[in-house]
Amino acid sequence: MHAHEIPAGILPAQSGLYYGGAWHAPKAGVFAETINPTYNEVITTAPVADASDVDAAVRAAHEAFPAWAATPPVERGRYLRKAAAVLREHALPLAQLDSLNNGNPVSALAMDADFAADCLEYFAGLATEIKGETIPMGDGNFNYTVQEPLGVVARVVAYNHPLMFAAARLAAPLAAGNTVVIKAPDQSPLSILRLAELVGHIFPPGVANFLCGSRECGDAMARHPLVQKITLVGGVPTGKAVMKTAADSLKPVLLELGGKNALVAYPDADLDKLVNGIVGGMNFTWSGQSCGSTSRVFLHESIHDQILEKVIKLLPERHKPGIPTDPKTTMGSLVSAAQLEKVKRYVAIGIEDGGRLVAGGKQPADPALKDGFFFEPTVFADMKPSMRLAQEEVFGPVMSVFKWSNEDELWSAVNGVDFGLTGSIWTQNLNTAHRAAKRIHTGYVWINNSSQHFIGAPFGGVKQSGIGREECFAELLEFTYTKNVNLKF
Template sequence: MRTKDIPDGILPKQRELYYGGAWHAPISGAYADTINPAYNEVITQAPVAVAADVDAAVRAAHLAFPGWASIPPAERARYLRRAAAVLRDHAMPLAQLDALNNGNPVSALIQDAGFAADCLEYFAGLAAEIKGETIPMGDGNLNYTTQAPLGVVARIVAYNHPFMFAAARLAAPLAAGNTIVVKAPDQAPLSILRLAELVGEIFPPGVVNFLCGGRECGDAMGKHPLVRKVTLIGGVPTGKAVMRTAAEHLKPVLLELGGKNALIAYPDANLDCLVDGIIGGMNFTWSGQSCGSTSRVFLHESIHDQVLDSVIRLLPERHKPGIPTDPKTTMGSLVSLAQLQKVEHYVKVGHEDGGRLVCGGKRPVDPVLKDGFFYEATIFADMHPEMRLAREEVFGPIMSVFKWTDENVLFDQVNSVEFGLTGSIWTQNLNIAHRAAKRMQAGYVWINNASQHFMGAPFGGVKQSGMGREECFAELLEFTATKNVNIKLG
């Protein structure tokens, strides 16, 4: 869909910042173009928040905090369920908006509103479960704990699922009694503005607040003395910057960062299912722009050639780049020219380091796609762990394939990277599956599956893939502090 062909009801009507229950022009007067990556053309302009805007939004959230925290949990849950219902009602236009602004296929993005609504409903159901405990102290004392909300929470979300991340990550902090300020990704901010239009008025003024902006906006959120916790979905360099800023203020963080995730296939794997898992686990639908993508595939030598041949044959049929707003498209574009150039750089690196290109490796020849940031699904074989492409996160549609024989050497190689977000293991032997899951250094492991999330199952990484867990009860507790109360009895 070209910008000039966007139908009514897709784009947000507002082009301002939302905080304190109202829309505000950016204090600096700055706006920035936001583009349609399928055609590299401007859609509209989005406001750019600077430190002064952040201060205004955080103070509005801080002012609203005591009132929101005092609302009974069951009442807070009703607010979350109302928001979830609104998201379900607007699922298709929200998917179309993100497809326009970040390049992912609308046919897959339609699930994002449902997942966000699921999160809101899940945490609504947990709002009354934030419980303390009593601790025996003898006859002379009564001792108990409570879980108190923190205050203002800053949420910085990524561009690959901007609407879903922003909406879903409202749930746990709000259910726990916190107020929230969300920063949209500068590459794809429009669906966050639309989210503010849809749910802003559901909540009391100042409870939910939405900003657009770049690095200054994010830095100011981390530094603001009234922000009690900062969370990020993004890359490792950004995560380190957030953590440095937070450390200066002794502020807790929750980070979901990058991945260089491994898929391990044993000789007894169901090969048809394995091939599907390899293709699906790389998230080529999103052009590989997913922290959880299994971009390193380790195939046992006995099945290596057969499986690789099947993947090479099927991949171009299943994931051919196309216009993101076309319902038939199964692989969209990269989000920006910078991301396209990064992918092209790593293809060059793969060649230089001795990898064997067996699929893709170039921009598509379809003239319809000539102006956009498209790249073919790409596979390098004959990879070795010391290669840069085998160690560094691309966040693009490049898969590396390795051949293994010795299990001890295999896990040395799998665990040699500084990432540890997800992993996938394929075997029909229960003993092998449990042993391999224990040895894999990752926060979220699939066995005979890949890429799927399950509400209530803790998602998060180890090593440089982040800290903290989301999509589960533990996420709710991330936004509370334990308070101990001791009563001396007369």
Template sequence: MRTHQIPSGLLPSHRALYYGGGWHKPIRGLYAETINPAYNEAICEVPVASSEDVDAAVQAAHQAFSAWAATTPTARGRLLRQAADVLRQHAQELALLDSLNNGNPVSILAHDANFAADGIDYFAGLATEIKGQTIPMGDQNLNYTIREPLGVVARIVAYNHPLMFAALRIAAPLAAGNTVVVKSPDQAPLSILRLAELIGGIFPPGVVNFLCGTRECGEALTQHPLVRKITLIGGVPTGKAVMKNAADDLKPVLLELGGKNALVAYPDADREKLVQGIVNGMNFTWSGQSCGSTSRVFLHESIHDDVLADVAALLASKHKPGIPTDPETTMGSLVSAAQLEKVQGFVRTALDEGARLVTGGKQPDNANLKDGFFFEPTIFADVDASMHLAREEVFGPILSVFKWNDEEQLWRDVNAVKFGLTGSIWTTSLATAHRAARRIETGYVWINNTSQHFMGAPFGGIKNSGIGREECFEELLEFTYTKNVNLKLD
């Protein structure tokens, strides 16, 4: 039973699946409760798409594809810009809805809608840049290439930024002339339903489609013969399952998966900025639920003790868990009971393996938070590369601190993990920064910075952190194939 009041008119008015330009009740009549993780109480029921619903949505997208692909790039870009404008107009409302459903603080969630809008504008502007080439073949032949859209694209998004991921990730495939089916995260589907209400009608029927569902929905999307590409933002096990399912039809995939990202601090790093960067890089605001979090901090032994003390002091003053929908809150809750249990398990294992707990490590002592999935910002020191905490992604608010003195051993430890998404280097030496950027095995590197994304700069990982790049021109080309045409000149 819901006991905490929800602002009037905030929840989506439709509790159905959106495809083919209209709202449809789930074919099997399946619904499930979605919860407010701050109180562990139900918000409302949402539809659950079965394989039959997936087929209906994909068929609608397939039927819409030919006309959408034939739409001029400028016309596609114009509709995308309309969608971006709508997102900006409703940014605060969407922020509150996500905060209610996934536990992130409303105080900064409006950034998600605005970043997505900026990204949509970026790809709208690139719609005319999907160009081919001419290839010299002599006087008797004209040879050229064309970039063609793939067809129906499935986008499966994660719970930590559901609105931002769903809105931003439709832009590149739509700009390239594809139609899209988006699957919302199991834990936080409400903002995707509202997104469908806001922008679904901007596009021709079947061009954008939104489904809520669980594992069956995702598997049906990956296995459907009319889906031409699968993309996922999620964990490594899910990414591997997507690849296996896609393999039967040789579907290409684009995967943004987990990270166990390192922040490396050299002795000459600017101390004050470094301390701020360590706290910001862990994304405590999202309770550490971010694939890009720099959760492993390597401090040179000459600065280790002082920096660690300063980080603990700054963290205590800056982040304390609170009700996510309160504008004063700077750190929200974990998304679910399962995620809370996972974080608690990492704490137990770290202590058993000899790591030193510096701060946190438990649920907060606050009666107002007793029913929710809150966990204190946590720091472990004396961590070494053999520990479970050093190797596996927590996706929670736990920072691990390592001490180093030998640079060769440092890079062996930094690169020993199976992930390779982001990394952060802190030094005032330009030469050191360049060398370190070459040595760290990741797809994205910050120097004297953390967490920031730049539209137009390719984001993505290597190893188990994923396949492909997003937020850049390369993402646009991910949703095309090259066709060669040879014209015989008689």
């Protein structure tokens, strides 16, 4: 699908910034080209917010906050449900737009709007559950706590699921009575503009605000004195930059960052399911552009050779790079030229460090894909934990396979990285499963499963994989503070 073949009604009609219930041109008049990574060709332009635009959006959100905080929780829930219904209605065109702008397959993105709608409905139902407690103080005193909303919340979202992250991340802060400013990813901003068109007007002016921009925009959000909390889904370097800037005003942060996640297979694993779990866990569908990807696979020596062979055989059947907007495509492109270069660099590093390239390692030969940022599903074997490819997040379709025999050495290798987001354990023994879950140092663990998210189950990491939890009740409380009230009779 070339730029001139974009179906009618897919692109946003507006190309401004949405705040205070209205569309505004960026104050400096700057627009940046946004591309279709399938063909490396310009789709359209998107507005670039600078610090003055951020100030205007934050002030609009700040003005809307008192009335929104005073809105009864049940009514706030109604607004969220209305937004969820609109998302479901437009799920397919929204998926097509994201696919066009970030290179992920439309068939996989089709679930994103529904997942976001699920989140909106989940938090809508929890709006009345933001409860405090009474604390016994003896006669003469009545002591209780209330959870109060913070004020203006700024949320920066990632390019791999822009629509899903933006819509889902509106839910908890709005349910808790905060107003929100969302920043779109600069690589794929279009679905956020479309989201603003679809749901912005549902909420009172200033309650839900949407900006596009690059580093200056995010930096200004983290710096702004009226922003009470900043959150990010993104990479570790960006997370560190946000946290440093937020420290100047002692702003709390919620960070969902990268991962170098391990899949650990014991000798008694169900081998057929394991092979599927390994291929599925790497998220090759998204070209590995997923923070939860299990990019380090630890196979017990007794099953190592046969499983590796099966994985290499299954990969090309399951994931072949193709045009992302084609519903039959099972693996899309990387989001940008920079991301493609990064993947190529890591493949070269893997070979240099002595890894054995057993699958992929290059751009596909298909002439239909020659202009885009495509890369084959890639597997390295004979990996050592000290290698750079075994330590650093690639955010691309590159998997490292390790052979293990000693369990203590295994866990030392698994936990010997700076990350701690997810982990996947494969065994049919209940004791082994629980012991392994205890030993892995991550925020999220799958047993005989990989990649799946469950609404209501806390998602987030430890170490450099982030701070805080999302997609659960705890996310709601992330956007409140505890106020203690003591009444003397």
